[in-house]
Amino acid sequence: MLTLDKIYHASFTLKNYIRPTDLIHAPKICPDSNIYLKTENLQITGSFKVRGACYKMSQLSKAEKEKGVIACSAGNHAQGVALAAAINQIHAVICLPDGAPISKVEATKAYGAEVCLVEGGYDEAYAKALELQKEKGYTFIHPFDDEFVIAGQGTIGLELLDSLPDLDAVIVPIGGGGLISGIAYVLKALKPEVKVYGVQACGAPSMQMSVKDNKICRLPQVSTIADGIAVKEPGQLTFSLCRDYVDEIVTVNEDEISTAILTLIEQQKLIAEGAGAVAVAAAMFDKLPIKGKKTVCIVSGGNIDVTILSRIIKRGLLTSGRICSLNIELVDKPGQLKKVSQIIADFGGNVISIHHERSNEGSDINGCFLRIELETRNYQHIEEIRDALTQNGFKLEC
Structure with missing residues (x-):
């Protein structure tokens, strides 16, 4: 208990x-x-996982340490068990989901553990670890229970x-x-x-x-x-x-x-x-x-x-409203892009990317579309820029 x-x-x-x-x-x-x-x-x-792994490992008997340990993890428990096993000179096998971040897989290997990648998620890795435990006589180091x-x-x-x-x-x-x-x-x-x-x-x-x-x-x-x-x-x-x-x-x-x-x-x-x-x-x-x-x-x-x-x-x-995309319908005539850019600049927006294309079938023959990605401060800042564009006669798509 x-x-x-x-x-x-x-x-x-x-x-x-x-x-x-x-x-x-x-x-x-x-x-x-x-x-x-x-x-x-x-x-x-x-x-934090290294805390539980190290304490559990410290409480193993000499016989358990000699047989080795096995664990399953999405990544962090794996590293904790691998380090604790290295400290105590115990052979460790870690079952990880095959989709675990590469950084976690490589870090686990770097601590000296044997890694077994299992197709699926945590629960599939857990089932594989239990299978290997019965087969090899390892001590199972549960990640939480x-x-x-x-x-x-x-x-x-x-x-x-x-x-x-x-x-x-x-x-x-x-x-x-x-x-x-x-x-x-x-x-x-x-x-x-x-x-x-x-x-x-x-x-x-x-x-x-x-x-x-x-x-x-x-x-x-x-x-x-x-x-x-x-x-x-x-x-x-x-x-x-x-x-x-x-x-x-x-x-x-x-x-x-x-x-x-x-x-x-x-x-x-x-x-x-x-x-x-x-x-x-x-x-x-x-x-x-x-x-x-x-x-x-x-x-x-x-x-x-x-x-x-x-x-x-x-x-x-x-x-958080720090980036936004605006789709603006324009009339295809000189100066439109300049006017849009000036309004955005006046309100402190920073253009990241821009895409300009002429109208598609069914649209106004003199129309075109402007898609702009901006850096902004927050949602209020986005609304200020949208309102300014609208007040200057530009039509924004939702």
Whole structure:
């Protein structure tokens, strides 16, 4: 069973392995609240997962260590297990979904683990890991539904109380539920008035549905840029802990996650992966009653594939009104493009790209279309430019 003694023991054990991450004040994230960021994205391996993996590994018997370990993961748990195995000189096999970010796959290999890529998602990787465990006699290191793993993640709760004794609330990402289970158990035991909120992606709300229905629910599929929390079914232990100790679970959509990633980059100079940004997204988009409260957002990981990052930034810019596209119907005569450009310049818009084409069949024979992509400040700025163009006689398509 999970106990406070076990979590304190984990904290003592992990001192030689993990980094006690900083708590950064970030008042601009949500001006109505007093936000702090727990920067687990700056943890060794780039994620909180190394805490649970290292503590679990430290508790294995000599015989278990000699046989080796196996794990499954979307990426972050894999790196945690791989590093812990290397520290303890244990052979590790990691089953990863074949769609896992290349950066996470390569990082896992770099720690010395044997990687087995499995077609499908996390659940397929999980099934393969169980198959290999029975075949080879490995010890399975579960990514979330294990009391030692949860105890390791719970050490974050102890650090929060040490760094910010008067905190009012904490917002935690949820995939399988190991992270929030450990944090919630600690906080509710040591300071029960602290609110513990969970956040899932709209495309993978397995824990939210399970707690709501008071039974474990399995989703037929999951789809989200937050691959680290794309879990179809929570664990038995984590479900029970979330049901008993978590105050509320909400969801955020893909645009909100992208905006949170962009905000962390611009305002805090922090790189977060999708799963690592969902707590910030929940705070930014008023998903929870944290107004006026001293609130910690857990930035759980920063292992984002750089090939995806540029697309997420673009999506975040679109969502926050920092980029927009205008389709303008013009009369095909000299000076029209110049006039449009002048209006945009007068209102401080910056043209990124422009496409000019003559009318298609069925349109005014003297007409043409102008498609412009702009850098803007926000949605209000976009409306100012649109209104100015309209007032000057230009017709904008929706």
